[in-house]
Amino acid sequence: MSKIQDKDRFYYDSNFLGSSTGRSVRILSEYYGPLQRMEQNRISDTIVFFGSARISSREDAQSALDSASKDTDSKTLKRLKMDLRMSRYYEDARSLAGKFTKWSKGLKGTKHRYIVCSGGGPGIMEASNRGASEAGGINVGLTISLPFESSGNEWISEGLDMKFHYFFMRKFWFIYLAKALVVWPGGFGTLDELMELLTLIQTEKIKKRLPIVLYGKEFWENVVNWDYLVDIGTISPEDLDLFRISDDIDDAFNYVTDFITKNQLKGPNF
Numbered sequence: 414m415s416k417i418q419d420k421d422r423f424y425y426d427s428n429f430l431g432s433s434t435g436r437s438v439r440i441l442s443e444y445y446g447p448l449q450r451m452e453q454n455r456i457s458d459t460i461v462f463f464g465s466a467r468i469s470s471r472e473d474a475q476s477a478l479d480s481a482s483k484d485t486d487s488k489t490l491k492r493l494k495m496d497l498r499m500s501r502y503y504e505d506a507r508s509l510a511g512k513f514t515k516w517s518k519g520l521k522g523t524k525h526r527y528i529v530c531s532g533g534g535p536g537i538m539e540a541s542n543r544g545a546s547e548a549g550g551i552n553v554g555l556t557i558s559l560p561f562e563s564s565g566n567e568w569i570s571e572g573l574d575m576k577f578h579y580f581f582m583r584k585f586w587f588i589y590l591a592k593a594l595v596v597w598p599g600g601f602g603t604l605d606e607l608m609e610l611l612t613l614i615q616t617e618k619i620k621k622r623l624p625i626v627l628y629g630k631e632f633w634e635n636v637v638n639w640d641y642l643v644d645i646g647t648i649s650p651e652d653l654d655l656f657r658i659s660d661d662i663d664d665a666f667n668y669v670t671d672f673i674t675k676n677q678l679k680g681p682n683f
Contacts (some may be wrong), residue, residue, distance in 0.1 A: 443582035445448050447555075447575050451590065454573060455523065458592045459530035459553060460669065462506060463606050464537025464597030474500040485499035502597050502629060505662055509595065509628075510544030510552070512666045518550055527592060527673065528553060531642075532583075533565055533574060535573060537597045542568035553674040555583050584609065593624045593669045596656075598632040616653055617650075625656040626665045633658050 533554025547551035554569035
């Protein structure tokens, strides 16, 4: 009888694992793999940052605008000026992530609590990982494989850049350990993540209490007419209490940390 080689086993067979028949195994791997990483790094819970991958740092946005030639067309020039204006959100996300990280490092206990977690890409995601890293803390990046967007950034802590194929498994890990969320200006992906989150809370599929900050008053009040949804009866007035719209780093920080301190931190170790 010939000796069975590792390559002969189905769980080493890339053709099987990549087939439709192996899909359930792939899905399970995107549950147990991140679970193992979180446990190995003693991460108890997270503060999640959602936001656009297209928002640049102030330095990069200013450099791009300064590099524009006198022949740059008006449409491109307008875009570059808007990029510089929107860069404030990158800088605010960076600063807020740093404040959360310094605060969380001051908590007692053996586990890492309230760790900044992002989608791990560029833009707002990079800013949040960067702010946490600059504050001397670990941070998580839940990246996704996409055909048209870079994945990962240099600021994610070693071993905590976790790449996903399935959006729904990535969303699960965003929410499963989350104890607070800050949602920044973004596009379809950010809006999708926010609306699913609010739906899960509204329908009590998520029962834990979560402070949710929508950062950027001008953006959120232009993109979603929340009062209109109440007026026409598609959401209830109390649904507006599920989140807080903020335009200030200290306000967002105080709202989240006060909520956590009041509702989540208990016992002599905190």
